[in-house]
Amino acid sequence: VTLADVASEAGTSTAVVSYVLNDGPRPVATATRERVLEAIAKLDYTPDRVARALRRRRTGMVGLIVPDVTLPFFGTLARSIEAAIASREDLLITSNSNFDPAAEERAARAFLDAGIDGLIIVSEGLNRSTSEIAARSGVETVWLHQQPETMPAAVIRSDHVTAGRIAAEHLVREHGRGSLAFVGSPMGRGTLAHRYQGFLTGSGNAAQHLLATDLTPEDAYSQVQGLLAREPVDGIVAGTYGQAAAALRAALDSGRSVPEDVSVVAFDNDVRGQYAQTVLTSVEQDVDLIARLAVERVLRAPEKVTEQTVLPVSLLIGESCGCSSDLRR
Amino acid sequence: VTLADVASEAGTSTAVVSYVLNDGPRPVATATRERVLEAIAKLDYTPDRVARALRRRRTGMVGLIVPDVTLPFFGTLARSIEAAIASREDLLITSNSNFDPAAEERAARAFLDAGIDGLIIVSEGLNRSTSEIAARSGVETVWLHQQPETMPAAVIRSDHVTAGRIAAEHLVREHGRGSLAFVGSPMGRGTLAHRYQGFLTGSGNAAQHLLATDLTPEDAYSQVQGLLAREPVDGIVAGTYGQAAAALRAALDSGRSVPEDVSVVAFDNDVRGQYAQTVLTSVEQDVDLIARLAVERVLRAPEKVTEQTVLPVSLLIGESCGCSSDLRR
DNA sequence: GTGAAAGCGCTAACAA
DNA sequence: TTGTTAGCGCTTTCAC
Numbered sequence: 001v002t003l004a005d006v007a008s009e010a011g012t013s014t015a016v017v018s019y020v021l022n023d024g025p026r027p028v029a030t031a032t033r034e035r036v037l038e039a040i041a042k043l044d045y046t047p048d049r050v051a052r053a054l055r056r057r058r059t060g061m062v063g064l065i066v067p068d069v070t071l072p073f074f075g076t077l078a079r080s081i082e083a084a085i086a087s088r089e090d091l092l093i094t095s096n097s098n099f100d101p102a103a104e105e106r107a108a109r110a111f112l113d114a115g116i117d118g119l120i121i122v123s124e125g126l127n128r129s130t131s132e133i134a135a136r137s138g139v140e141t142v143w144l145h146q147q148p149e150t151m152p153a154a155v156i157r158s159d160h161v162t163a164g165r166i167a168a169e170h171l172v173r174e175h176g177r178g179s180l181a182f183v184g185s186p187m188g189r190g191t192l193a194h195r196y197q198g199f200l201t202g203s204g205n206a207a208q209h210l211l212a213t214d215l216t217p218e219d220a221y222s223q224v225q226g227l228l229a230r231e232p233v234d235g236i237v238a239g240t241y242g243q244a245a246a247a248l249r250a251a252l253d254s255g256r257s258v259p260e261d262v263s264v265v266a267f268d269n270d271v272r273g274q275y276a277q278t279v280l281t282s283v284e285q286d287v288d289l290i291a292r293l294a295v296e297r298v299l300r301a302p303e304k305v306t307e308q309t310v311l312p313v314s315l316l317i318g319e320s321c322g323c324s325s326d327l328r329r
Numbered sequence: 330v331t332l333a334d335v336a337s338e339a340g341t342s343t344a345v346v347s348y349v350l351n352d353g354p355r356p357v358a359t360a361t362r363e364r365v366l367e368a369i370a371k372l373d374y375t376p377d378r379v380a381r382a383l384r385r386r387r388t389g390m391v392g393l394i395v396p397d398v399t400l401p402f403f404g405t406l407a408r409s410i411e412a413a414i415a416s417r418e419d420l421l422i423t424s425n426s427n428f429d430p431a432a433e434e435r436a437a438r439a440f441l442d443a444g445i446d447g448l449i450i451v452s453e454g455l456n457r458s459t460s461e462i463a464a465r466s467g468v469e470t471v472w473l474h475q476q477p478e479t480m481p482a483a484v485i486r487s488d489h490v491t492a493g494r495i496a497a498e499h500l501v502r503e504h505g506r507g508s509l510a511f512v513g514s515p516m517g518r519g520t521l522a523h524r525y526q527g528f529l530t531g532s533g534n535a536a537q538h539l540l541a542t543d544l545t546p547e548d549a550y551s552q553v554q555g556l557l558a559r560e561p562v563d564g565i566v567a568g569t570y571g572q573a574a575a576a577l578r579a580a581l582d583s584g585r586s587v588p589e590d591v592s593v594v595a596f597d598n599d600v601r602g603q604y605a606q607t608v609l610t611s612v613e614q615d616v617d618l619i620a621r622l623a624v625e626r627v628l629r630a631p632e633k634v635t636e637q638t639v640l641p642v643s644l645l646i647g648e649s650c651g652c653s654s655d656l657r658r
Numbered sequence: 659g660t661g662a663a664a665g666c667g668c669t670a671a672c673a674a
Numbered sequence: 675t676t677g678t679t680a681g682c683g684c685t686t687t688c689a690c
Contacts, residue, residue: 002683013661018685025686029659050388050444051683053379054666061422061443070408072601075399079425082398086424086436091443093390094423095415096408107415114390114420115379217604246604272401272599275546275575277606331667342677347669358675380667383682 001043010039021047053115061091062118062298063111067099072241072270073287074122077144080291081120088299090117099215101127112137118298120144124190124215140298144290146190156293156309158285160191163313164198167237167265167283170315172206175263175322177235181209181227183220183247184239192239195267199237209233217246224250228262235263241270244280248320259322269316279318286311330372339368350376382444390420391447391627392440396428401570401599402616403451406473409620410449417628419446428544430456441466447627449473453519453544469627473619475519485622485638487614489520492642493527496566496594496612499644501535504592504651506564510538510556512549512576513568521568524596528566538562546575553579557591564592570599573609577649588651598645608647615640 003021007014012032019028020036028036039045053059062085066074078094085092093116095107104123108130111119119134119141131153134141142154171177180203186196200207209227213219220243227233228251236251238244244266251262258264258278266282273280289311317323332350336343341361348357349365357365368374382388391414395403407423414421422445424436433452437459440448448463448470460482463470471483500506509532515525529536538556542548549572556562557580565580567573573595580591587593587607595611602609618640646652 003685004683014684015662015686016660019660022685027659032659046438046442048444048683049442050379050382051666052685054383054668054682055684055686057666059379068408069398069411070401070404070600072399075404078423079397079399082423082425086439089439091422091439092424093420094407094411095421096411109375110415110418110420113375113378115377217601221604242601242604245601249604249606252606270601271399272546272571272574272601275550275571275578277578277581332669333667343668344670344678345676348676351669356675361676377667380682381669383666383684384668384670386682 001045003045003047006036006039006043006045009043010035012036058117059115060089061093061114061116062120062295063108063114063116064092064094064120064122065097065104065107065111066094066122067124068096069094072272073268073285076269076271076287077122077291080288081295084291084295085299088295090299097123099124101130105130105133108133112139118142118295120294120298122146124192142294142297144294152307154297154307156290156297156311157191158290158311158313160194160313161198161201163267163283163285164195164200164237165202166198166313166315167195167267168199168202168207170281170321171235171237171263171265172203175235175259177263178206179208179231179233180206180235180237181211181224181231181233182207182237182239183211183213183224183243185213185215186210186239187212195237195239206235213239213243215240215243217242220244221246221250225254228254228256233262235265237265239267241266241268241273241280241282244282244320245273245276248278248280259320263322264320266320273318278320281318281321281323282316283313284316285313330374332374332376334372335365335368335374338372339364341365386444387446388444389418390422390443390445391449391624392437392443392445393421393423393449393451394426394433394436394440395423395451396453397425398423401601402597402614405598405600405616406451406620409617410624413620413624414628417624419628426452428453430459434459434462437462441468447471447624449623449627451475453521471623471626473623481636483626483636485619485626485640486520487619487640487642489523489642490527490530492596492612492614493524493529493566494531495527495642495644496524496596497528497531497536499610499650500564500566500592500594501532504564504588506592507535508537508560508562509535509564509566510540510553510560510562511536511566511568512540512542512553512572514542514544515539515568516541524566524568535564542568542572544569544572546571549573550575550579554583557583557585562591564594566594568596570595570597570602570609570611573611573649574602574605577607577609588649592651593649595649602647607649610647610650610652611645612642613645614642 097104211223224247266280269284426433515522540552553576595609598613
């Protein structure tokens with residue numbers, strides 16, 4: 001059932017029906033409006049979004065590219081973004097890049113061809129060719145969760161440097177830890193590089209070890225186990241939540257107690273970790289805020305969000321640092 | 330840059346350009362084809378998917394409604410489905426229903442208005458009004474992960490009854506457990522009801538307790554803790570992965586050892602659980618297969634997948650049942 | 659305050 | 675083998 005059907009049912013023109021549906025741009029007599037609304041109800045009419053998109057040159061769809069929705073931080077972010085989008089009656093197309101720049105680029109192209117109105121990209125390391133494609137398309141684009149220095153683009157991210165500092169300082173100041181290890185891959189200028197930079201600042205000469213791993217928990221596990229076999233480490237800061245969990249397990253498997261012998265601090269948060277055997281202490285981001293600002297940025301008043309937005313982080317106390325070890329058992 | 334531009338650049342008609350782009354339906358002379366391809370390359374032309382969708386009456390988009398992508402099973406499923414969709418050059422629109430039938434229905438309407446070609450719904454308890462909307466729209470729809478008996482609709486799901494039976498039998502036969510509790514909300518005819526039904530079959534007279542919880546880990550935690558304070562339970566089967574983790578923690582907090590005093594078995598799987606302090610033993614579904622069949626069902630040859638598809642499950646041994654307790658520490 | 663008509667970019671039917 | 679044209683359903687001039 002089309003708009004023309006409604007118009008003939010209501011005994012008026014398609015233009016008028018369109019005015020009623022979209023509140024203007026021209027006024028409609030109350031009587032006519034009534035008849036149109038009745039006709040719409042009677043015929044159970046819903047506008048065809050495809051035709052509308054063709055005419056308006058606006059699809060009402062936003063594209064989201066994340067490395068992997070199954071990772072807790074990205075999953076939470078994806079859900080928050082979807083909620084923000086849906087509350088505006090828009091639709092969200094999602095794709096997983098698996099940390100692969102080529103896949104990221106493919107997804108961006110596909111989304112752009114589909115006529116998205118906005119693009120949100122969560123990526124480790126700004127992918128230059130993807131950002132060029134996005135810029136050329138003229139579609140509002142915002143990058144989350146990676147480094148902003150590479151090229152001019154709108155970025156919304158947390159203050160990862162401070163996050164790293166907070167993590168280290170907590171271990172040094174509150175728990176008197178003196179031999180810390182950072183687990184992660186602080187290459188380049190991404191999130192982990194920032195966290196490591198903050199870690200160095202916050203730990204001072206307590207920073208003893210850097211375990212340069214890939215992004216997997218597997219690698220974190222084996223490297224931490226190796227380290228603990230030969231060094232008297234008493235504090236671990238791990239670059240991602242999954243790696244922190246693996247590091248914790250490695251510490252236990254090496255015969256250490258957590259948090260008695262070794263304190264562990266993670267980044268981000270995973271609600272599912274709240275019933276882990278040892279709840280991880282971690283420095284978390286305000287995911288909902290990031291999501292809201294990102295959606296705002298791409299769909300509404302772009303001027304209201306500055307190009308480089310850096311958001312605060314906060315320490316979430318768990319059981320892995322030592323603050324609340326008395327809560328267990 | 331439009332198709333008409335390409336046509337004039339190549340000195341031919343739009344129809345011919347369209348034929349080249351879509352391989353037919355009519356043949357194009359090699360020389361002409363060459364010129365068209367050159368023009369496309371020169372102008373860097375990409376077809377407008379919106380216009381194409383309006384004309385073809387096919388958008389190349391599939392809708393997916395899940396309760397919550399941040400829950401590990403749904404997240405994994407969403408990623409697998411997205412991968413299957415993307416490999417066909419289609420696009421996936423996702424929405425989270427939060428287990429709310431009204432939200433599910435809203436999402437379905439929005440997707441249908443957007444002109445999706447297929448709809449995949451993951452839901453606890455088939456929502457009748459959503460399924461009516463989907464049916465009326467004529468869009469290929471498939472339901473995953475819930476009960477099939479309510480009304481005629483294509484369903485692809487795992488054999489949850491067998492899953493429950495396997496879980497219980499493992500505890501009884503392999504570990505000699507004699508006093509089992511089931512944690513979950515086996516109301517109605519959904520996934521959990523099936524699992525509980527299988528649990529009863531598999532445990533025989535070892536089935537001693539049913540803790541009727543809501544879907545949250547919180548409730549599982551407190552009810553398990555309450556139960557263990559007064560009963561000599563030696564085996565727990567929990568309806569969801571998150572509840573199993575909470576149940577395990579509750580057992581530890583009640584002074585029990587896992588798996589020595591109490592064995593725990595979960596359902597589904599969470600890769601992130603592989604570095605938990607006690608890796609959960611669980612009965613898992615073949616998520617990739619479910620995803621592939623679902624996408625196949627909605628986008629291709631619907632006849633090839635029967636209306637009610639029930640897929641096998643398998644036991645994944647972890648550390649929480651007792652099989653490999655010697656692997657720890 | 660309302661109606662007629664053009665046209666978004668593409669595909670498919672028809673004609674040549 | 676190629677060209678012409680109608681039209682998908684909607685929005686927006688423009689004329690009345």
